[in-house]
Amino acid sequence: MLDNYLPILIFIIVAVLVGAGAMLLGVVLGPRRPYAEKDSPYECGFAAFESARMKFDVRYYLVAILFILFDLEIAFLFPWAIVLGDLGVYGLWEMVIFLAILVVGFVYEWKRGALEWE
Template identity: 40%
Template sequence: MLTDYATIGLFFLLAISFPLAALGLAALVRPRSYFNREKMMPYECGVDTKGKTWVRFKVNYFLYALVFLAFEVETIFLFPWAVKFNCLGLFAFIEMIIFLIILLVGLLYAWKEGALEWY
C-alpha cells in the first residue's frame, strides 16, 4: 500500500519539477537587456496606436458567445445520443426531451432579455 503512495508522490514531484525546470531554463537563455526601445513599445497589428487604447465593447458580444456555447454543448450531447438512439430506450428519450426543454427555456429567456438583438 505504501508503494502506491510512493508512486503517486513520484508523479506529483515530476509534475511539479517539469514546469519549474522549463521556467528555470527559459530564465537562463532569455535576453537580459533590450538594446532597442522600439521592441518594448505596444503596437496593434504593426500600426502605432493613436488616441485612447482602451475601448469599451458592448456586453451583447459576450452574450452572443455564451448563447453560442450553450448550443454547442447541446450538439455535443445530441450527436452521441442520436447515434445510439435505437439502443437507449424510452428513458433516454425522455431525458433528452427534458434537456432540450431546458435549453429552449434558456433560449427564450435570452431572446426575451434582448441578448440576441444586434445593434
C-alpha cells in the first residue's frame, strides 16, 4: 500500500529541492546593492504618516468576512455542481439550505453597512 504513495513522496522531495535550489541560487548569485530607499519598509508607495498601531474601522473586518463568505460559497459550488446528478434531490436541498445560510450572512453584512463606502 505504501508503494502507491512513493511517486507523491518523490514529487514532494523534488519540489522542495527545486524550490530550495532556486532560492539558494538567488541568494548566492543575486546582486547586493543595498541603499536606504531599498531597505526602507514599503507599504503603499508613500511614507507612513500614522502609527502602525492605529485602530482599524470595523468595516474592514466586515468586508473580509464577506469575502470569505462568498469565497467559500464558490469553493463548495464547483464540486457540488459536478456531482449533482449523483446526489439527486437530497443534494439539491442540502445546497439550498447551505446557500440560504450564506444569504443570511450576506443580509447581515448588508444591514451592518459593510457594502457602503464613504
